[in-house]
Amino acid sequence: MPAQTMEELVSLCKRRGFIFQGSEIYGGLQGTYDYGPLGVELKKNLKEAWWKANVYERDDMEGLDASVLMHRLVLRHSGHESTFSDPMVDSRETNKRYRLDHLLKEQTLLVRQNIATMMRLDNAEDITAIVSAMMEHPDKAQVVLVGAQVIEAETGKPGAWTAPRPFNMMFRTTVGPVADLESYAYLRPETAQGIFVNFKNVLDNTSRRLPFGIAQIGKAFRNEITPRNFIFRVREFEQMEIEFFVRPGEDEAWHEKWLEARLAWWDSVGIPRHQIEILDVPKADLAHYSKRTYDLMYNYPSLGFEEIEGIANRTDYDLGSHTRSQGDMNLSATVLPNEDSTQKLTVLEQTSNTHIVPYVIEPSAGVDRAVLAVLSEAYTVETLENGNERIVLKLRPHLSPIKVAVIPLARNKPELVETARKIKQDLQKLAWGRILLEDSGNVGKAYRRHDEVGTPFCVTVDYGTLGGEAENADLKDTVTVRNRDSMLQDRVAITDLAEYLRSRLFG
Numbered sequence: 152m153p154a155q156t157m158e159e160l161v162s163l164c165k166r167r168g169f170i171f172q173g174s175e176i177y178g179g180l181q182g183t184y185d186y187g188p189l190g191v192e193l194k195k196n197l198k199e200a201w202w203k204a205n206v207y208e209r210d211d212m213e214g215l216d217a218s219v220l221m222h223r224l225v226l227r228h229s230g231h232e233s234t235f236s237d238p239m240v241d242s243r244e245t246n247k248r249y250r251l252d253h254l255l256k257e258q259t260l261l262v263r264q265n266i267a268t269m270m271r272l273d274n275a276e277d278i279t280a281i282v283s284a285m286m287e288h289p290d291k292a293q294v295v296l297v298g299a300q301v302i303e304a305e306t307g308k309p310g311a312w313t314a315p316r317p318f319n320m321m322f323r324t325t326v327g328p329v330a331d332l333e334s335y336a337y338l339r340p341e342t343a344q345g346i347f348v349n350f351k352n353v354l355d356n357t358s359r360r361l362p363f364g365i366a367q368i369g370k371a372f373r374n375e376i377t378p379r380n381f382i383f384r385v386r387e388f389e390q391m392e393i394e395f396f397v398r399p400g401e402d403e404a405w406h407e408k409w410l411e412a413r414l415a416w417w418d419s420v421g422i423p424r425h426q427i428e429i430l431d432v433p434k435a436d437l438a439h440y441s442k443r444t445y446d447l448m449y450n451y452p453s454l455g456f457e458e459i460e461g462i463a464n465r466t467d468y469d470l471g472s473h474t475r476s477q478g479d480m481n482l483s484a485t486v487l488p489n490e491d492s493t494q495k496l497t498v499l500e501q502t503s504n505t506h507i508v509p510y511v512i513e514p515s516a517g518v519d520r521a522v523l524a525v526l527s528e529a530y531t532v533e534t535l536e537n538g539n540e541r542i543v544l545k546l547r548p549h550l551s552p553i554k555v556a557v558i559p560l561a562r563n564k565p566e567l568v569e570t571a572r573k574i575k576q577d578l579q580k581l582a583w584g585r586i587l588l589e590d591s592g593n594v595g596k597a598y599r600r601h602d603e604v605g606t607p608f609c610v611t612v613d614y615g616t617l618g619g620e621a622e623n624a625d626l627k628d629t630v631t632v633r634n635r636d637s638m639l640q641d642r643v644a645i646t647d648l649a650e651y652l653r654s655r656l657f658g
């Protein structure tokens with residue numbers, strides 16, 4: 152059974168060194184988290200699994216790593232300058248800012264019913280409709296928020312609300328030594344734009360034909376109004392994105408294919424199909440570039456079903472909007488005129504000898520939300536025969552931060568420690584990931600710790616291994632291997648150890 156509450160996961164992450172609050176010793180910077188010794192391994196393994204499945208194991212993909220800082224014109228022509236905003240409302244009493252849709256969601260049904268009635272809407276559950284009506288009539292919305300006695304969480308009392316307004320979520324920064332009106336750039340709000348502006352570079356260097364994709368993993372930054380729920384909604388996060396370029400007309404079929412491929416991948420990292428709901432995003436909620444989007448909603452502990460990945464049909468919007476002088480391009484999307492770009496982002500179709508602007512299917516997953524989901528699925532509390540509880544992280548072995556812990560029975564016996572070190576070094580050479588020499592000197596505690604961090608196998612070196620005593624002679628050069636999930640132990644010859652572990656870790 153997965154984790155029951157977010158608190159369980161937050162506590163495990165802190166206790167065992169997976170994830171810490173960013174800038175913690177100065178009181179923390181809201182919306183930022185740092186990955187500790189185990190978190191960095193888990194996150195790296197997850198990203199590698201994604202890259203392997205989506206780049207190496209396919210024949211129609213290329214990889215890319217574009218810069219985080221982007222020219223302001225990229226984000227102007229992408230539409231983010233004008234539309235990448237969330238509805239925000241301020242409290243005059245506490246000076247805190249709230250995302251309007253989140254604020255409304257937290258109210259009682261009765262309060263929402265009053266709001267809906269005052270806004271002349273029939274459905275108090277349709278928060279999207281309420282928000283868009285309020286954004287269209289912000290002055291009236293202010294009167295309604297106050298009149299309906301919308302509660303501010305900070306005080307627990309009806310708030311002194313301002314009129315709502317859009318808040319652009321992009322981080323702007325100055326570039327170079329001169330701070331003038333033109334010398335600014337953006338931290339990218341999605342990795343996708345780096346792929347679109349490199350489309351021609353990749354095409355020219357690889358001679359790809361449609362359909363093909365470009366994959367990228369990297370940081371994205373959004374000045375979320377209310378970052379919350381641990382690493383679920385943060386201001387700095389990572390995305391694993393694919394932009395898959397197809398012929399117009401083939402986009403809908405490819406959209407379905409990617410939906411299936413992505414569900415299969417989530418299953419391969421331990422997130423079963425029944426824990427994901429597919430939301431066919433209502434038209435009113437679609438992003439400015441999207442014709443249709445499937446949101447994959449994972450059942451997070453304490454939160455319920457929330458987005459882990461969006462799979463959007465972005466049409467010819469992106470390549471079209473970054474193309475110079477699109478007048479003659481016959482685009483289906485509505486884009487800003489562009490005389491700033493130097494390129495036409497088109498593909499020559501050999502059969503018809505015409506230039507076309509491809510459509511784009513975009514599976515876009517958040518690394519941090521994926522880490523949270525994988526941890527949640529793996530988190531297990533078991534009651535042992537003696538009545539004690541053990542917490543065990545049943546991670547898929549390829550994701551485990553530590554693949555094998557090698558434990559000398561006593562830390563003050565150099566022969567035990569040296570034998571353990573030699574076994575560790577030999578296993579490390581196999582490049583499976585981290586193998587840890589665990590010489591804390593207490594095997595029982597080490598097992599508990601490695602259960603909690605998801606280490607699939609513990610290898611213990613004891614006096615039998617050294618073969619010092621006559622009655623243990625047959626144990627010479629063997630070790631005990633303990634299985635995390637079954638807790639069963641096998642005695643294995645050191646010469647057979649690598650194959651024993653390999654077949655069970657990756658077999």
Ligand code: ATP
Pocket residue numbers: 341373375382383384385386388390458459460461515516517518519520
């Ligand atoms: P939400 O509606 O939850 O704000 P979104 O629809 O804006 O998400 P997308 O723009 O589709 O998100 O981004 C793709 C993916 O990036 C999301 O599915 C999510 O996994 C991740 N992501 C987006 N915003 C954040 C964030 N603030 N913190 C962590 N991950 C995020």
